[in-house]
Amino acid sequence: MDWIKLIRRFVPPYKGSMALNIGFNLLSTLLSLFSFAAIIPVLRILFGLTDIEVTRIPMETVNGLQETLNALRNNMYCALNEQIAVHGAGYVLFWLGLFLVGMTGLKCVTSWLANYFMVPIRTGVLRDLRKALYDKVLSLPIGYFTEARRGDVISRMTNDVGEVEASIMSALDVLFKNPIMIIIYMTTLLVISWQLTLFVLVLLPIAIFCIGRIGRSLKRTSTKGQEQNAEILSSIDETLLGLRVVKGFNAQDKLRVRFNRLINETRATFNRINRRYYLAHPLSEFLGTALIAVILWFGGLLILGDHSMIDASTFIYYLVIFYSIINPAKDLSRASYGIRKGMASLERIDAILETETKIPEPAVPQPVRFEQQIAFEHVSFRYQEDKEVLTDISLAIPKGKTVALVGQSGSGKTTLTDLVPRFYDPQEGAITMDGVNIRRFNTRDLRAIMGIVCQEPILFNDTVYNNITFGVDTTQPAPNGLTWPQAVEQAAKIANAHVFIEEMPEGYETMIGDRGSRLSGGQRQRLSIARAILKNPPILILDEATSALDSESEKLVQEALEHLMQDRTTLVVAHRLSTIKHADLICVVHEGRIVERGTHNELYALGGFYTKLVDMQQ
Numbered sequence: 001m002d003w004i005k006l007i008r009r010f011v012p013p014y015k016g017s018m019a020l021n022i023g024f025n026l027l028s029t030l031l032s033l034f035s036f037a038a039i040i041p042v043l044r045i046l047f048g049l050t051d052i053e054v055t056r057i058p059m060e061t062v063n064g065l066q067e068t069l070n071a072l073r074n075n076m077y078c079a080l081n082e083q084i085a086v087h088g089a090g091y092v093l094f095w096l097g098l099f100l101v102g103m104t105g106l107k108c109v110t111s112w113l114a115n116y117f118m119v120p121i122r123t124g125v126l127r128d129l130r131k132a133l134y135d136k137v138l139s140l141p142i143g144y145f146t147e148a149r150r151g152d153v154i155s156r157m158t159n160d161v162g163e164v165e166a167s168i169m170s171a172l173d174v175l176f177k178n179p180i181m182i183i184i185y186m187t188t189l190l191v192i193s194w195q196l197t198l199f200v201l202v203l204l205p206i207a208i209f210c211i212g213r214i215g216r217s218l219k220r221t222s223t224k225g226q227e228q229n230a231e232i233l234s235s236i237d238e239t240l241l242g243l244r245v246v247k248g249f250n251a252q253d254k255l256r257v258r259f260n261r262l263i264n265e266t267r268a269t270f271n272r273i274n275r276r277y278y279l280a281h282p283l284s285e286f287l288g289t290a291l292i293a294v295i296l297w298f299g300g301l302l303i304l305g306d307h308s309m310i311d312a313s314t315f316i317y318y319l320v321i322f323y324s325i326i327n328p329a330k331d332l333s334r335a336s337y338g339i340r341k342g343m344a345s346l347e348r349i350d351a352i353l354e355t356e357t358k359i360p361e362p363a364v365p366q367p368v369r370f371e372q373q374i375a376f377e378h379v380s381f382r383y384q385e386d387k388e389v390l391t392d393i394s395l396a397i398p399k400g401k402t403v404a405l406v407g408q409s410g411s412g413k414t415t416l417t418d419l420v421p422r423f424y425d426p427q428e429g430a431i432t433m434d435g436v437n438i439r440r441f442n443t444r445d446l447r448a449i450m451g452i453v454c455q456e457p458i459l460f461n462d463t464v465y466n467n468i469t470f471g472v473d474t475t476q477p478a479p480n481g482l483t484w485p486q487a488v489e490q491a492a493k494i495a496n497a498h499v500f501i502e503e504m505p506e507g508y509e510t511m512i513g514d515r516g517s518r519l520s521g522g523q524r525q526r527l528s529i530a531r532a533i534l535k536n537p538p539i540l541i542l543d544e545a546t547s548a549l550d551s552e553s554e555k556l557v558q559e560a561l562e563h564l565m566q567d568r569t570t571l572v573v574a575h576r577l578s579t580i581k582h583a584d585l586i587c588v589v590h591e592g593r594i595v596e597r598g599t600h601n602e603l604y605a606l607g608g609f610y611t612k613l614v615d616m617q618q
Contacts, residue, residue, distance in 0.1 A: 024114035035103035151234025167342030171335035379429035451532035459516035495530035
């Protein structure tokens with residue numbers, strides 16, 4: 001059953017809180033029975049049944065459970081008659097009312113304590129789920145996000161987690177509490193009248209079947225609803241990212257029509273889901289009332305019979321307890337709906353959590369050493385079932401040298417650089433560092449010796465200082481005997497960023513906005529270069545770091561890159577060929593193969609691909 005799987009999956013870390021919750025729920029249910037028990041003597045007084053002669057039964061003469069219960073009930077009536085005879089009916093009613101209030105007060109306290117210990121379970125399970133999702137997203141390979149829609153991933157991490165909180169976590173409280181109440185109440189009903197209770201148990205499966213029929217399609221429909229929510233989120237994400245293009249091409253109406261279609265379809269789906277969900281309460285209430293009516297008829301026949309085992313006041317007590325079962329049963333049916341509804345979202349979350357990480361870590365990683373060269377040895381690579389993006393690449397990058405990759409868009413340059421930090425693994429061939437396959441290194445250790453500057457700078461909605469220190473551990477001492485603020489300032493000066501940072505309202509503590517929106521393109525790129533300078537990596541990967549800049553910004557960024565590239569092993573993807581004329585080796589990549597290699601002068605003299613690229617730019 002779904003709820004058993006949920007408890008086994010989420011609750012074990014919180015066994016202590018669960019035990020206390022169940023214990024206080026048990027105590028609360030027992031106290032409610034005691035408080036209900038005060039109804040019987042009150043009814044006997046009001047119905048004038050206290051005049052009936054009752055003789056006290058010695059408990060030592062009683063054998064068996066049924067005789068013991070009858071004797072206890074008989075002796076309670078006897079004590080009640082004695083107190084009424086001495087103090088009067090009003091006095092006894094006062095103390096019975098006080099007993100009822102006291103038992104109810106204790107019941108409320110224990111019920112609150114049960115909920116008190118349920119809170120850490122609910123919040124803890126949600127925290128664990130969010131943490132597992134976030135950790136999984138961080139560990140997934142880059143390739144996963146080229147295939148999955150970003151909006152869908154965000155939807156699973158927000159909408160689906162919210163649905164789990166609203167449905168499944170709310171149902172957990174009911175699952176720990178209501179079965180206890182139902183079992184204890186049903187046991188009490190059996191003790192009071194087994195004939196009447198057996199009659200009830202014959203009717204209950206019919207009611208449960210009717211309720212269950214409605215909820216069976218909820219899970220399937222909820223899955224469709226969450227997928228449509230993901231489409232809406234993806235549409236919003238694409239609109240915000242491309243708003244400049246949308247307005248530039250007057251495409252507002254086109255997007256508006258598409259968005260309206262999405263939200264109308266989603267509305268129709270959730271109309272069906274919520275209508276079925278809200279049917280649970282009135283249907284269970286109707287069936288409960290029908291059961292009460294049938295019990296009144298059958299119980300009346302028993303009481304009016306000559307050999308009835310219960311009297312009228314006990315029968316009313318029986319009805320009170322049975323009616324107390326109806327609300328827990330209704331809540332349990334709603335909880336089962338909630339679980340079906342939430343399981344659809346949980347399955348979408350599990351689709352991420354159970355995704356296989358395609359970049360395996362070695363069981364016994366080797367320490368990373370880089371003294372000689374990085375080598376591509378007959379490397380071929382493809383995305384999923386696509387055609388090969390790289391074919392039989394062989395390339396050596398000696399330590400301290402600069403190797404540039406040039407070629408048309410889509411030729412495989414960026415893919416080739418992505419293989420070095422193991423964002424992907426090649427299907428054929430190997431990439432080695434000093435003769436050791438980089439698959440034998442822990443990816444964290446491998447990437448620790450690399451700095452990456454991309455065409456589009458990746459900045460965070462934080463301060464300038466925190467963006468520059470993003471790639472280093474500031475809990476450790478700063479390099480060269482400096483403090484971290486001094487080291488950050490030094491890196492910013494080398495990256496030609498210090499001047500514009502000092503002109504900002506709060507200097508290095510200025511917030512730069514979402515994705516660095518308060519900065520120009522050149523400023524964003526210089527901040528990302530300062531980040532790489534501060535990390536001080538021996539290997540540097542530059543992926544078209546100046547291609548999106550104007551001439552003035554390009555000059556400043558190029559100067560910063562030249563400072564950064566000094567005494568480092570650098571792999572450069574270049575769009576503007578003027579920036580890599582002095583590279584130690586230039587490789588021309590065409591349709592996934594290296595078709596030419598050499599220095600600028602050597603390649604230009606060949607009159608081949610490289611010559612055409614240079615002439616086109618000139």
